[in-house]
Amino acid sequence: MGLSRTLRDAEPFSQFPDDLFAEFEKAAVVKKYPPHIHIFNQHDPPTGYLYVIKEGMVEITAQAPGGVEMVVDYRQEGQFFGGTPIFTGEPYTGGARTVKATDCYLIPEDVLKRAETDYPQIRGYFTRIVLSRVKDLYADIVAEHSNKALTQVEAFPFQKRLSEIMSTPVEVCEPHVSAQQIARQMSEKGVSSLLVTDEFGSPIGIITERDIVAKVVASENVDRRSITAGDIMVPHPYAMSPDRYMYEAMSYMLAHKIKHLPIIDREEAVGIVTMRDVMRFRSQKAMLLVGNVKEALTIEDLVAVSAQTVKVAKTLLSETRSPFETMEILSYIHHSILRRCYEIVLDDMKRQGMTPPDIRFCLFIMGSGGRKEMLLGPDQDNGFIYENFPDSRSEEIDAFFIPFSEKLVHAFARVGYPLCNGEVMVNNPRWRGRLKDWQTRITDWIAVPEPKKVMYSTIFFDFMPLAGDASLCQSLRDFVHRKVPRNTLFLYHMLENDMKHKPPIGLLGRFVVEKGGEHKGQLSLKQAGSVFIVDCVRMFMLEQGIYATTTVERLDELVKLNVLNQETA
Structure with a gap:
């Protein structure tokens, strides 16, 4: 995609004349970046360029207190980043890191500032809209990690995306390569798997060490000199995209009994995640619990697993996870337990x-x-x-x-x-x-x-x-x-x-509590409060004919439709 065509479709450039785009084209340079490098870091001084992605993918990162780097946004072909400091002179409010090999158009600062003379909306866009959005976003991230006693804890792995943990580059071979060459390549590169690609570079299969042993070494009816990658590979391998979360990969790999998961973006292999990659991160209680669910053979096994959910909830909250994220992860665990229980009963x-x-x-x-709003009971x-x-x-x-x-x-x-x-x-x-x-x-x-x-x-x-x-x-x-x-x-x-139902508030502003029974003197936060918010948001969702799962996601959708403003949501 050409620079002019890219910018014509994007704010604030969409109303600019042809001669300005011609100037941008003339002044811009194309720079290639390898995967997983920082183009710039948070708090770095401005480089003097606006970056427009020609090809590839870039993560926008932010650091919480304690040095924990978190991915907060993604930019792909046709999108740009890094423009705010050109007009503010301030350091970058976030970092930019490539997910895969990425080519960018770099538009120099002086060209943009000359354009600003005739088109002041450029400055207004970057200094007002973008800066406020980014600062608010980072403020939320910092607030979420504000507990000083816990800021040294690594970000909980469930929040990590696969792009953050995958190994790259991926070792590949073509279908005609011999088994001997495959074994040599895996040994020299120190990898336990490689992908088989077609003539266009798209993955069509995967070969692991286990495949080599089972289909070549241990087989007596195989000509080891003639058998090829196409014969050995497992075709159509299970795969995920780089923006999926680690907990999803963990469950997916356990469900499909695989230890190597290719990471594919637009039919291109950008990385690979192994079970070892997933397990080397700390705070594994929740992931291990999901693993135990998959391995349960009896109802009694599941009883023992279910009893661990309270401990997992404590772990999640101790790692500065938000209540919403904790609730969704707990729901994921509950769903896994219920699904496995269903399978056991059906088999019986x-x-x-x-x-x-x-x-x-x-x-x-x-x-x-x-x-996906299940709690502990x-x-x-x-x-x-x-x-x-x-x-x-x-x-x-x-x-x-x-x-x-x-x-x-x-x-x-x-x-x-x-x-x-x-x-x-x-x-x-x-x-x-x-x-x-x-x-x-x-x-x-x-x-x-x-x-x-x-x-x-x-x-x-x-x-x-x-x-x-x-x-x-x-x-x-x-x-x-x-x-x-x-x-x-x-x-x-x-x-x-x-x-x-009335809000549980009396005439003098005090809470109205239960008058008798086992909960005498207590207040139900659900029955007297949150249930009405959930019901209200559901009614708006049904009225609009839209679908979203969690209440928070529903609020986001209602804001997009201008049914609610952000403050109300």
Whole structure:
């Protein structure tokens, strides 16, 4: 992409005349940067250039107290960075580090300042909009790490992106290379894997030390002189992008039983992450717990794993993680435990000769679980969606799913997820059904919004797939987002349900606490507070016909749509 074409699509340059772009083109130089180097660091003096990315990817970094460097933004082709100090004369408020080999156009300071004479909006853009945005962003990062006793702790690995831990460059070979050459290359480079690429440099396979041993060394029916990389490789390797998080990679690698994960950006291998890379970082309790979940063979194994969640929560909070991040990670762990419990119960059903019917089905989770906002003692809110099988098969389907559902909810309870007092669980026929059955129920909830149906809807609308065919959940979500925005009266009834409750504040400004029972003298932060914020944000989301998982993500989307301003959000 040419410099002029790039800048024409970007603020504040989009309204400038051709002769100014011609001057930029004439003065700019192209500089190549290798992967994983800092183009400049936070607090460095200005280099005198505006950087426009011609090809590649750059991370914008910020340092929290104690020297912890965190990735706060990404810039790719067509985007620019480093312009603010040209007009302010101040040091860089953040660093810029390449994710992979990157080419940049460097526009000199003097050209931009000459342009400023006729187009003062250049200075206004960089000094007002960009600077305030960046300073606010870094202020948030610093505030999150303000506890002096903990500032020397390395940033929690769950927050690290794969671009920060991956090994690069990646060793590659072509499909025709011999096994002997592959072994020599791996030995000389000191690597345990390499990628096989096609003529365009795109990865088409992976070879690990285990593949060499199993398919060459240990095999008696192989001609070791003629077997090639194409014969040995595992085709279509599992991969992730560099902006994904470490905890995602950890779970992904465990789920697929792999120890080497290529990192791919736009069909180009930019790095590789091994299980050893993941495990060498400190604060491994949460990741190890997820690993233990994957390895659990019995319900009792999961009981032992579930008992560790309190310790993990303490670890997360001691490492200066925000409450929102801690909550999402805990939800990820809870989902992993519930999913593994489902697999164990399903396997047990099969061993008893109870074969699942040949239909698509999905176990979904609702409420705080569906929003990824689970804390330490969540109860159960779950259901089943089936594909639209004919009525004649109902008896056959029930013969499997009724006992399966009973076993499932009691297994969940044994692991540590209490039965729902409102019976919002798969063993209640109300929470099982075909896709068309669910569509009928939702239509009825909306058409006749009685208090109990409104209560059901507030739990249900935060649903997400947990196991099985997730496309069934997506089909149902599409139906909800088509149906609800057209029925404002239903949204009014949802609002009215919340308005019946008063904030727990008395006439003199004191908290109104429980008058009796086991919680006498106490205040429920959920039932008397946060539940109404969650409900309010959900109603706005449904009205707009959008989807986002967590309440915070929903607020972000509502700001983008100008439904709420940033201050209100």
